[in-house]
Structures are given as structure tokens and as C-alpha cells.
Amino acid sequence: xxxxxxxxxxxxxxxxxxxxxxxxxxxxxxxxxxxxxxxxxxxxxxxxxxxxxxxxxxxxxxxxxxxxxxxxxxxxxxxxxxxxxxxxxxxxxxxxxxxxxxxxxxxxxxxxxxxxxxxxxxxxxxxxxxxxxxxxxxxxxxxxxxxxxxxxxxxxxxxxxxxxxxxxxxxxxxxxxxxxxxxxxxxxxxxxxxxxxxxxxxxxxxxxxxxxxxxxxxxxxxxxxxxxxxxxxxxxxxxxxxxxxxxxxxxxxxxxxxxxxxxxxxxxxxxxxxxxxxxxxxxxxxxxxxxxxxxxxxxxxxxxxxxxxxxxxxxxxxxxxxxxxxxxxxxxxxxxxxxxxxxxxxxxxxxxxxxxxxxxxxxxxxxxxxxxxxxxxxxxxxxxxxxxxxxxxxxxxxxxxxxxxxxxxxxxxxxxxxxxxxxxxxxxxxxxxxxxxxxxxxxxxxxxxxxxxxxxxxxxxxxxxxxxxxxxxxxxxxxxxxxxxxxxxxxxxxxxxxxxxxxxxxxxxxxxxxxxxxxxxxxxxxxxxxxxxxxxxxxxxxxxxxxxxxxxxxxxxxxxxxxxxxxxxxxxxxxxxxxxxxxxxxxxxxxxxxxxxxxxxxxxxxxxxxxxxxxxxxxxxxxxxxxxxxxxxxxxxxxxxxxxxxxxxxxxxxxxxxxxxxxxxxxxxxxxxxxxxxxxxxxxxxxxxxxxxxxxxxxxxxxxxxxxxxxxxxxxxxxxxxxxxxxxxxxxxxxxxxxxxxxxxxxxxxxxxxxxxxxxxx
Numbered sequence: 001x002x003x004x005x006x007x008x009x010x011x012x013x014x015x016x017x018x019x020x021x022x023x024x025x026x027x028x029x030x031x032x033x034x035x036x037x038x039x040x041x042x043x044x045x046x047x048x049x050x051x052x053x054x055x056x057x058x059x060x061x062x063x064x065x066x067x068x069x070x071x072x073x074x075x076x077x078x079x080x081x082x083x084x085x086x087x088x089x090x091x092x093x094x095x096x097x098x099x100x101x102x103x104x105x106x107x108x109x110x111x112x113x114x115x116x117x118x119x120x121x122x123x124x125x126x127x128x129x130x131x132x133x134x135x136x137x138x139x140x141x142x143x144x145x146x147x148x149x150x151x152x153x154x155x156x157x158x159x160x161x162x163x164x165x166x167x168x169x170x171x172x173x174x175x176x177x178x179x180x181x182x183x184x185x186x187x188x189x190x191x192x193x194x195x196x197x198x199x200x201x202x203x204x205x206x207x208x209x210x211x212x213x214x215x216x217x218x219x220x221x222x223x224x225x226x227x228x229x230x231x232x233x234x235x236x237x238x239x240x241x242x243x244x245x246x247x248x249x250x251x252x253x254x255x256x257x258x259x260x261x262x263x264x265x266x267x268x269x270x271x272x273x274x275x276x277x278x279x280x281x282x283x284x285x286x287x288x289x290x291x292x293x294x295x296x297x298x299x300x301x302x303x304x305x306x307x308x309x310x311x312x313x314x315x316x317x318x319x320x321x322x323x324x325x326x327x328x329x330x331x332x333x334x335x336x337x338x339x340x341x342x343x344x345x346x347x348x349x350x351x352x353x354x355x356x357x358x359x360x361x362x363x364x365x366x367x368x369x370x371x372x373x374x375x376x377x378x379x380x381x382x383x384x385x386x387x388x389x390x391x392x393x394x395x396x397x398x399x400x401x402x403x404x405x406x407x408x409x410x411x412x413x414x415x416x417x418x419x420x421x422x423x424x425x426x427x428x429x430x431x432x433x434x435x436x437x438x439x440x441x442x443x444x445x446x447x448x449x450x451x452x453x454x455x456x457x458x459x460x461x462x463x464x465x466x467x468x469x470x471x472x473x474x475x476x477x478x479x480x481x482x483x484x485x486x487x488x489x490x491x492x493x494x495x496x497x498x499x500x501x502x503x504x505x506x507x508x509x510x511x512x513x514x515x516x517x518x519x520x521x522x523x524x525x526x527x528x529x530x531x532x533x534x535x536x537x538x539x540x541x542x543x544x545x546x547x548x549x550x551x552x553x554x555x556x557x558x559x560x561x562x563x564x565x566x567x568x569x570x571x572x573x574x575x576x577x578x579x580x581x582x583x584x585x586x587x588x589x590x591x592x593x594x595x596x597x598x599x600x601x602x603x604x605x606x607x608x609x610x611x612x613x614x615x616x617x618x619x620x621x622x623x624x625x626x627x628x629x630x631x632x633x634x635x636x637x638x639x640x641x642x643x644x645x646x647x648x649x650x651x652x653x654x655x656x657x658x659x660x661x662x663x664x665x666x667x668x669x670x671x672x673x674x675x676x677x678x679x680x681x682x683x684x685x686x687x688x689x690x691x692x693x694x695x696x697x698x699x700x701x702x703x704x705x706x707x708x709x710x711x712x713x714x715x716x717x718x719x720x721x722x723x724x725x726x727x728x729x730x731x732x733x734x735x736x737x738x739x740x741x742x743x744x745x746x747x748x749x750x751x752x753x754x755x756x757x758x759x760x761x762x
Contacts, residue, residue, distance in 0.1 A: 025669035028410035034096030052663035104133040118387035136395035153385035156182035169367035200349025215342040247288035291323040429494025431682040449659040457512040462504035481675030
């Protein structure tokens with residue numbers, strides 16, 4: 001029943017009058033009108049059932065959840081729900097239409113404005129001029145026209161957007177400055193990359209133009225000459241330094257050449273001109289003031305580079321020669337110093353990889369303007385695409401937001417039709433269908449928190465082979481809230497149907513034992529007692545069976561030993577006697593002595609006395625005997641039922657959801673009647689026929705005979721104790737038949753003599 005919250009006395013602001021309903025032990029707000037939605041931001045957050053919901057593991061379209069999750073952290077919190085509701089208030093003239101859900105947005109429910117005009121434009125483009133409602137399919141159909149082309153308003157264009165030189169230039173931009181994906185995921189370029197590319201082009205052209213005559217002494221061949229010098233610069237400097245050391249001290253000439261050990265080591269292996277050990281040797285023979293030979297006597301590893309130096313640098317700059325002095329080497333380097341400085345000023349842009357000719361072509365062409373026009377053409381569609389995004393958001397909110405609110409602000413869906421967004425599906429196992437199943441994302445966290453729910457939980461691994469033959473696995477926790485737990489064992493298999501109707505193989509991996517119902521708790525002590533007896537009987541039978549097998553084995557060994565003695569009797573009679581004594585079975589052990597018999601007798605007598613006293617007490621109650629039987633039953637089942645009652649009163653959905661990342665704001669109880677609805681127990685359909693004839697049924701026990709014997713035994717005990725004497729004739733009473741042997745016999749009291757009569761005076 002709804003409860004109206006009135007404003008406090010004396011408050012002139014007149015706050016909104018909310019209505020609440022009671023479910024799960026919590027007062028939950030009613031969301032049924034547009035006014036409820038409009039004033040939702042005024043509702044105290046402490047009255048919301050949840051304050052945070054994960055975007056994973058819930059039965060809501062992922063696109064809707066992405067729109068609600070403003071900070072993209074994987075959780076939808078209270079402020080984000082408020083922001084969504086405020087947006088709805090801005091675009092809906094009748095916010096109450098949102099609570100109706102459905103796939104259609106009525107145009108009459110929208111505020112007059114750009115969004116309404118966009119909706120009408122979409123319908124017009126689709127040929128639905130007279131349509132009164134917009135659907136998500138309409139929006140997606142219109143959006144698809146842009147999604148399949150590069151004209152999608154995102155300002156990113158692929159190479160295919162241009163023709164001829166523009167396309168070639170876009171390919172150059174992609175190659176030098178890298179791609180950025182467009183809305184379809186196709187690699188393209190944006191305005192920033194195009195701008196950076198042409199800035200690099202202009203800087204590169206300016207650098208080329210800055211090359212003076214001093215920087216290019218032999219024109220275009222200067223670069224090759226510089227590269228040839230640069231390739232051997234360090235090695236040539238090393239050679240002339242060694243020669244100067246030899247001039248400084250004649251002893252250094254021999255020491256600066258390779259030693260005998262180095263040459264011996266080289267001679268022991270196969271060598272090639274490019275070998276590293278060879279390249280490390282001096283460039284040529286070290287002698288004081290000796291020029292560098294350019295034609296012969298050069299280290300083989302450097303011969304090709306010295307040839308390139310001669311052809312590309314020495315001959316063009318200082319003239320061809322067969323050797324090079326140190327002064328000539330320094331003069332050669334000085335002629336290329338200006339070129340080295342110009343090279344050092346080269347821009348760091350990436351366009352240089354295209355070469356001077358291509359860079360100058362780009363700088364002088366019109367491709368920059370052409371590409372800017374293409375990007376502007378794409379951007380012109382941005383407002384339309386943005387409105388389509390808003391229309392998509394509108395349709396998604398119309399379909400899903402009300403359901404989110406009924407699983408967030410309140411739990412009306414869970415306590416109503418039991419189809420909450422956190423329910424993963426239905427587990428069918430042990431003749432039951434469990435609707436309260438949640439996915440387990442973090443097993444460790446779930447294992448620590450879920451037991452606090454107070455529900456009987458079965459953790460299951462579920463496996464399914466998809467259409468692509470891939471094996472899909474996940475874990476769920478199913479709450480059993482009806483029936484019993486006798487057959488819910490680790491390793492049992494069932495079938496799990498998810499929200500989409502797909503079936504999964506389910507196997508119990510862990511159980512959290514909690515009471516399922518008071519009915520189950522009533523029978524629990526008796527079942528435990530029966531299991532204990534069965535276990536003890538099985539244990540004793542197993543021990544007896546083991547002992548019997550051991551005795552048979554001993555007898556077989558003794559028989560075999562006796563046969564051996566007969567087949568080969570020993571020559572020595574004393575040895576034969578000893579062997580016979582060893583082969584003979586040991587004398588039987590005395591298993592029960594008189595003390596044991598006496599103890600057993602005392603025990604049996606004590607048990608009999610207890611049973612007799614119990615029966616005496618019960619039969620002694622007379623007409624109150626049923627009350628005694630009930631009291632005895634409660635003594636046995638009462639503690640178990642009381643404990644189950646206390647736990648069932650605290651059975652709570654909150655820890656199950658908190659373990660999955662929810663922030664439940666209060667208790668969400670699962671009482672016994674609601675738990676019965678959450679777990680369906682197998683039952684025959686209404687009106688179904690049933691035949692009790694089973695040709696393979698085991699022969700039933702004669703329960704009627706057992707009951708009759710128990711009744712006769714009870715009546716006999718009652719007659720023996722004299723409890724039935726008042727209902728029987730004198731000849732059938734126990735004190736008449738048994739006399740002094742009857743427990744109810746009492747010695748007759750002596751009769752006092754009558755006083756003598758007093759004579760009456762005359």
C-alpha cells in the first residue's frame with residue numbers, strides 16, 4: 001500500500017508529496033507519473049535503493065549504459081542518473097511518457113525545439129511524413145546513410161575522400177604523420193595533421209632555398225661528397241693521429257700497429273673484408289709523416305669507402321691523387337664545413353622523407369586548399385550527425401531509462417515481476433528453477449561478501465559452445481530459496497538459461513549452507529539423525545567386512561603353508577612340530593568378557609528405562625497426550641526452526657549485489673513467501689492425469705502393518721501401566737488380570753468396624 005509523505009508542519013515551501021510502497025523491508029519510492037520524474041532530483045539520496053550500479057553484468061543495452069556513464073569509469077552513480085533525468089526534462093513536454101517505456105517516442109510528448117524538428121526531418125527523409133512517433137530503427141536507418149560513407153561529420157577523412165593529386169597528398173600525410181580513425185574505424189587524417197604536414201613542407205622548402213654557393217661548392221653533388229667524407233672521418237683522423245705519434249716517438253710506430261698475437265689470431269679464422277676484427281685495425285701502415293694512400297695499401301675493410309672518398313670528394317674538390325696528406329685532408333673538410341652547417345639547420349619535420357622534388361611540388365600545388373575544402377564539407381554535417389546522436393539517445397532512454405530507474409531508485413521490477421536487470425538467468429537443477437542468479441565477476445570478493453546475504457547459495461561454473469565453436473565460460477551464484485538442500489552437492493550438474501535464452505552446462509563448484517525454509521529446518525534434525533545412523537551402520541559394516549576378509553586371507557595363508565608342509569615334510573621331527581605350530585591358526589581371542597556383558601546389560605536396561613519413563617510420562621498425560629507429543633517434537637525441531645527463523649528474517653539481497661560492484665543503500669529482504677516465488681519447485685501441471693501404477697517400482701514396505709503394530713504396542717503398554725483401566729470393565733482391567741504384578745496395583749485399605757448402636761432411652 002502506498003504511503004504519502006506529507007510536508008513537515010510549518011514548512012511553507014510545500015515540498016513534493018512523494019508516495020512510497022513497502023517491499024523487502026524497505027520503503028521504496030513510487031515512480032508512476034511525470035511529476036515523480038521531474039522532482040526526482042529533490043528526493044533524498046538516502047531513500048534510493050541503490051547509489052551505484054556497474055555497467056557490466058546487467059541486462060541493459062550497453063549503448064544506454066555508455067550514455068549514462070558520463071565519466072566512463074564503469075559505474076553509474078547517483079549524479080549521473082540525475083543528469084539523465086534533467087536531460088529528459090529538457091526534451092520532453094510530457095516526461096511521464098518516458099515511464100511507459102517501449103520502442104517508440106511520441107512526437108507529441110517532445111518539447112518544441114531542434115530535437116523535435118530533427119525527428120520530423122528524419123521521418124520525412126525516410127518517407128514517413130504522417131508518422132506520429134519515432135523509433136530507434138528510424139534513427140539507425142538514417143544514421144546508416146552517413147555511417148557507410150566518409151561524410152559523417154567527424155572531421156576525419158580517409159585517402160579515398162580525394163581524387164588525383166588530393167588523394168596522393170592524403171596518402172603522403174598518412175605516411176608521414178600517421179592516421180587517426182574516423183567514426184567507422186577507417187584510418188584517415190584530420191585538420192591538425194594536414195596543417196602540420198604542410199607546415200613541414202614549407203619549412204623544408206625554405207631550408208632547400210637557404211642553401212648558399214658556399215654550402216654547395218660542387219652543386220648537387222655536394223651532398224654525396226659530404227656523405228663520403230663523413231663515412232670515413234673518424235677513421236682518417238685516427239690514422240693521421242697515429243702517424244703524428246710515430247713522428248713524436250719512433251718507438252710508437254711499431255706499438256701502434258697490430259701485435260703478432262693479434263695477427264696470429266686473425267690467421268686462425270676465415271676472414272672477409274667486412275670482418276669486425278679487420279675493420280678495427282689501422283687504416284694503413286703507420287709511419288711518421290706518411291700520407292694516407294688512396295689506391296693501395298688500405299685496410300681491406302675500408303677500401304670501398306676510401307674509393308668513394310676519392311671519387312666523390314677528393315677528385316671534385318681538390319683534384320684526383322693517389323694519396324692524401326694530413327693538410328690536404330683538413331683542407332677537404334674545410335671546403336665542406338659550410339655544407340655541414342647548412343645540414344645541421346635542417347628542419348625536424350617528417351616531410352623531408354618525400355625528397356626535394358616532391359616537397360617543392362606540394363608547396364607549389366593546390367592540394368592544401370583542396371583537402372581543406374573536403375574536411376569542411378565533412379564538418380558541415382556535424383550538426384546533423386550530432387542531432388542524430390541525440391535522437392538515438394532519446395530512443396534509448398525511452399526504451400531503457402525507466403527500467404534502469406526501477407532497478408536503481410527502487411527495486412519494483414525485482415519485487416514485481418522478478419525480472420531485475422541484475423538477474424543473469426534461470427538455473428534448473430534438482431527439480432527446481434532458481435530465478436535469482438547473478439554473475440560472479442570477482443570470485444574472491446563474492447566469496448567474502450555473498451555469505452552475509454543469509455541465503456543458500458550454489459556457485460556454478462557454466463560453459464557453452466557457441467556457433468563459432470568457441471568455448472565460453474563464466475561463473476554464477478544461484479540462490480535456492482525453496483525446497484531442501486539434501487541433493488545440492490558439489491559436482492552436481494544442471495542447465496542454466498541466460499537472459500537471451502541460450503542454454504549453458506552448469507556444475508556446482510561450491511555451496512554456502514544457510515537455511516532455505518522453516519519447513520526444511522523442522523525435518524533437519526531427523527534427517528541428520530538418520531544420516532548419522534546410516535553412517536555408523538556403514539562404518540561398522542565396512543569394518544566387519546574388512547575383518548572378515550582379513551580372516552579369510554589368514555586362513556588361506558595358513559592352508560597354503562599346511563599344504564607345503566605336507567608336500568615336503570622336514571626330516572627333523574622337532575622342526576616339523578615347530579613348523580606345524582607356526583602354520584596352525586592362532587587360538588581364538590576372547591572378544592567379550594563378563595564385564596562387557598554386564599555393561600551391555602546396564603546400557604540396555606538404561607535405554608529401556610528411559611523409553612519406559614518417556615512413554616509413562618506421555619501416557620500419563622491422559623487427554624493432554626497430544627500436547628505432550630507436540631512438546632516433544634518441538635524439543636527436537638524447535639532449536640533448528642528458531643535458528644532458521646532468525647536467519648531467514650535477515651536474508652538480504654544487498655551483499656549479493658555489493659559483491660558485484662553495486663552500492664545498495666539499504667536492506668532488500670528476501671522473506672519466505674518471496675523466496676518461494678523466486679525458486680520454483682517441480683509440480684504437475686493443473687489438470688494433468690497421473691497413473692500410480694509403476695511396473696518397476698520396488699516392493700513397498702508394509703507401513704499399515706507397522707502402524708498397526710505400533711498402535712497395538714502402545715495400547716498394550718497403556719493397559720499394562722493401568723492407564724486404560726478406567727475405560728475397561730472390571731474383568732479386563734490390568735489390576736484384575738495381573739493382580740499384584742500390575743504397576744497400578746494398590747493394596748486395599750482395611751475397612752474400619754462400625755460403632756455399636758447406642759440404645760434409645762425410653
